[in-house]
Amino acid sequence: MPEAATQIVYVVDDDQGMLDSTVWLLESVGLKGLPFTSGQAFLQSGPSAEGACVLLDVRMPGMGGLAVQEELRKRGLDLPVIFVSGHADVPIVVRAFRAGAFDFIEKPYNEQLLLDSVQHALNRQPAAPANHGNTEAHARLRQLLDSLTPRERDVFLPLARGYSNGEIALQLNISIKTVNLYRSRVMRRMQAQCLPDLVGQAIAAGLLDPLDLRA
Numbered sequence: 742m743p744e745a746a747t748q749i750v751y752v753v754d755d756d757q758g759m760l761d762s763t764v765w766l767l768e769s770v771g772l773k774g775l776p777f778t779s780g781q782a783f784l785q786s787g788p789s790a791e792g793a794c795v796l797l798d799v800r801m802p803g804m805g806g807l808a809v810q811e812e813l814r815k816r817g818l819d820l821p822v823i824f825v826s827g828h829a830d831v832p833i834v835v836r837a838f839r840a841g842a843f844d845f846i847e848k849p850y851n852e853q854l855l856l857d858s859v860q861h862a863l864n865r866q867p868a869a870p871a872n873h874g875n876t877e878a879h880a881r882l883r884q885l886l887d888s889l890t891p892r893e894r895d896v897f898l899p900l901a902r903g904y905s906n907g908e909i910a911l912q913l914n915i916s917i918k919t920v921n922l923y924r925s926r927v928m929r930r931m932q933a934q935c936l937p938d939l940v941g942q943a944i945a946a947g948l949l950d951p952l953d954l955r956a
Contacts, residue, residue, distance in 0.1 A: 748772055748773065748792050748793065748863050749772075749773045749774075749775060749789075749792060749793040749794075750767050750772050750773065750774050750775070750793065750794055750795070750796060750859055750863075751775050751777065751783060751788055751793065751794070751795040751796070751820075752764055752767070752774050752775065752776050752777065752795075752796045753777045753778075753779070753780060753783045753795060753796065753797050753798060753801070753806070753809065754776075754777075754778070754796070754798040754801070754825070755778050755779060755798065755801040755802060756798070757778065759798075759848070760776045760777075760778065761776070763776075763796060763825075763855075764776050766852055766855070766856070767856075767859070770856060772859070772863075779801060779802070779803055779804065780797075780801055780803065780804035780805065780806065780808065780809035780812075781803060781804050783795070783809065784804075784809065784812055784813075788813075788818065788820060789818075789820075790818045790819045790820040792863065793820060793863070794820065794821040794822070794823060794843070794859060794862035794863055795813075795820055795821070795822055795823065796823050796825050796855075796859070797809055797810065797822055797823065797824055797825070798824075798825055798826060799824055799825075799826035799833060799837075800826065800827075806824055806826070806837075807833070807836060807837060807840070810822050810837065810840055810841075810842065811840065814840065814841070821843040821862035821863075822837075822841070822842050822843055823842070823843050823844045823845075823846065823855075823858050823859065823862055824837050824842055824844070824845045824846065825846050825847075825848060825850060825855070826845070826846075826847065826848060827847065827848040827849075832903070834936070834937040834940045834941075835940060835944070838940070838941055838944060843858070843861075843862045844858045844861075844862065845937040845941070846858060846934075846935075846937075847934075847935045847936075847937065851934065854934060878945075879945070879946075882942060882945060882946055883946070885930065885931050885932060885942070886931075886942075886946060888930050889927065889930055889931075892923060893923055893926055893927050893930065895913055896909060896913070896920060896923040896924060896927055897927050897931070897939065897943070898943065898948060898949070899912060900924060900927065900936070900939055901939045901940050901942070901943035901948070901949050902943075902949065906920045906921060906924065927939070
């Protein structure tokens, strides 16, 4: 479609191989990928928020992804930010979402998952960034949460708070092997691809305070 060809995805990653492959993937579906090997170069290019989003690596030399996100906010650029990182620990994920990140995807990423996230970011309404108030989305999230058994729910919250399997086993007085079993079931029932998905779901559902993870 003509519109799709005009949509821009800024790709910021210091890994040249990852940068090239991501741009190729985007262009294979008719999107325009603009590559940058540093956060500074991306910001100096004068990015526009109109019909665009940015795929942003978290850890880069010089200016990391979270610092770039903060600078975009300071400039008043309502540009959807999708973080792509191989280091998705809970504090980083929570900080990114709290600052308005659209999505957080772990490397190595699933190509279709990345493309779906990009399309959702490009098609969102500019006036509703990170719209957690979406009724349909909340209803779907509630359905997923209701599908959890009581024990799966017991495991869900500690996982979202960043506790290790060993810590959860001690809290619930069960074996680590049992925690591993419940963890996989929780991920499947919540349709979560990775830990950042669970964190985002817990925050959106009001079950997790991003300012006090271990409450």
